[in-house]
Amino acid sequence: MNQTAIGKPQSCLWDRMICILYCCGTVIQFFEAATTDLDELTETVTSYISFCEDICIPTRTYLTFNNDKPWFTAKLRHLRQAKEDAYRNGDRVLYNQVRNTLNKEIRAAKITYAKKLEDQFTSNDSTSVWSGLRAITNYKTPSSCTEANQRLVNDLNEFYCRFETPNTHSDHLSTQPLTPPAIPLSTPPALQICEDDVRQVFRKNKRRKAPGPDGVTPACLKTCADQLAPIFSQIFNRSLELCEVPSCFKRSTIIPIPKKPKITGLNDYRPVALTSVVMKSFEKLVLAYLKDITGPLLDPLQFAYQANRSVDDAINMGLHFILQHLDKTGTYVRILFVDFSSAFNTIIPTVLQTKLTQVSVPSSICQWITSFLTDRQQLVRLGKFMSNSCSTNTGAPQGCVLSSLLFSLYTNDCTSKDPFVKLLKFADDTTLIGLIQDGDESAYRQEVEQLAVWCSLNNLKLNTLKTVEMIVDFRRNPPALPPLTIMNSTVAAVESFRFLGTTISQDLKWDNHIDSIVKKAQQRLYFLRQLRKFNLPQELLKQFYSAVIESVLCTSTVWFGSATKSDIRRLQRMVRTAERIIGTPLPTLQELYTSRVRKRAQKITLDPSHPSYPIFELLPSGRRFRAANTRTVRHKNSFFPQAIYLMNS
Secondary structure (H helix, E strand, C coil), X not given: CEXXXXXXCCHHHHHHHHHHHHHCHHHHHHHHHHCCCHHHHHHHHHHHHHHHHHHHCCEEEEEECCCCCCCCCHHHHHXXXXXXXXXXXXXXXXXXXXXXXXXXXXXXXXXXXXXXHHHHHHCCCHHHHHHHHHHHHCCCCCCCCCCCCHHHHHHHHHHHCCCCCCCCCCCCCCCCCCCCCCCCCCCCCCCCCCHHHHHHHHHXXXXXXXXXXXXXCHHHHHHCHHHHHHHHHHHHHHHHHHCCCCHHHHCEEEEEEECCCXXXXXXXXXXXXXXXXXXXXXXXXXXXXXXXXXXXXXXXXXXXXXXXXXXXXXHHHHHHHHHHHHCCCCEEEEEEEECECCHHHHCCHHHHHHHHHHCCCCHHHHHHHHHXXXXXXXXXXXXXXXXXXXXXXXXXXEXXXXXXXXXXXXXXXXXXXXXXXXXXXXXXXXXXXEEEECCECHHHHHHHHHHHHHHHHXXXXXXXXXXXXXXXXXXXXXXXXXXXXXXXXXXXXXXXXXXXXXXXXXXCCCHXXXXXXXXXXXXXXXXXXXXXXXXXXXXXXXXXXHHHHHHHHCXXXXXXXXCCHHHHHHHHHHHHHHHHHHCCCXXXXXXXXXXXXXXXXXXXXXXXXXXXXXXXXXXXXXXXXXXXXXXXXXXXXXXXXXHHHHHHC
């Protein structure tokens, strides 16, 4: 039996909340007039909003049992109790009558519940869809393998602050970039936030998200956006004017999320920061401003957190460099997969401030970001246990809106200077590709050494134990190659590596990756069978197949063109199984691959800033693209030659 406290916000209760905030507008204005201190004003306003929520929105406690059926209503419980009472009393006539009534009501309850599931699947609310799916499949959330206690949360808090050093702001960290970025001539305008922007970003909050340490819920911001936008727009603008972030906005509660089912150490927990929802809304407004300024100056080979960039683009671009180089005689490729230790937690704010200045971010915003990243109070919560609070001045919390872009800007000057060495980045996943010809590895080894020096100068910790190298060499009788060494540590050589969700093998074949895809598809077919048992319509079953199973079979445009016929037959067998379950024909994988490749190529040709845009070169006629010059079948079947062929056809 589980006892759960659930807030029940109804429309009438929120109307009462709106009335209180509207009538108490003078009170909020009094807060603003009573103090000139930004921290005190923000703390008072957020505390008052949290107080209004507490007095308006009641909390109810429900008892749930593990064997409860989702369609079993209170009426059915009464009938079941009446049936048991009649059986104990020996009243056979009453027992038969109640039993027949109970059976009829059970059938009616199941029909009603099936209709409810149908409504959930037809809605656009993904939360409702997955809650219905969990109810159908009787899914139980796995419990953590490590028992929580007070000592564990304190150890986790110390572990997450391990990069904190007394001389965080010291000058021993160099900010000299490997490649000086281009500085635009125009000065960007100052950021000024208006009430309409705050109102719109408040209304986009999702109601079911958890509140931050200040207790202000997303549902409150969404419902009371009109009443709260004026005061918070003033707080936001004053914060930007003073280049200071209120201390209550910088508090965070770290929720450790297990990375694997079996916990073996503190590093098996991923620290996700639960921060103020108001601050997240503020960050979204600053993020849009920063993207407009820094977008044209970002490294083109950074594929994360940019429009019209994806994991597929990063892998396709890397494979294009490799396959194009291997078409030449006497060549091979060395690929270094770099692993950082808690990359986001090692950002030095003062170093970041210098890097932001180099990409033309105004000094006031740079100082505001430095204030945002320094003097942050954090604690760890695991179940009912809470750690002691500590202050951090290093890193960007995982869970903040700005953290991803700030890390991209922090590593923006980490690039390769040699044209035969490509450095691809997807957030903190960094890959160095050395295109070796005639056995000359000097440029590749020099770039690896410079990467290690850059990491040490910018406080990024290279994890040499997880950093691995893969050699792709199709030469006849290739000689044994000398191992790679980083910081007096020999890099391990591997035959395959899971890069951005795709398993890349040394022979550039896709057997291992397709094995994992088939396994995932077989597991998800179980859910489709369960939905079929509940007699859901064919259209909803097709919709579920397209979203859950087809998305796995067509997970990317990287590997399908180079897959063998036997592998494609294995994948198509999954489609035929789904066809038998649903009872209607489904599109083949070849049709899906063709349409997705053509659609992706069209988006690339419309984006001149995309790194693969020059590959699609128009002929003088302007109607067709120049075909790729390929010598091997593996290059011909890769993404870009196939995309050009499909675009021309």
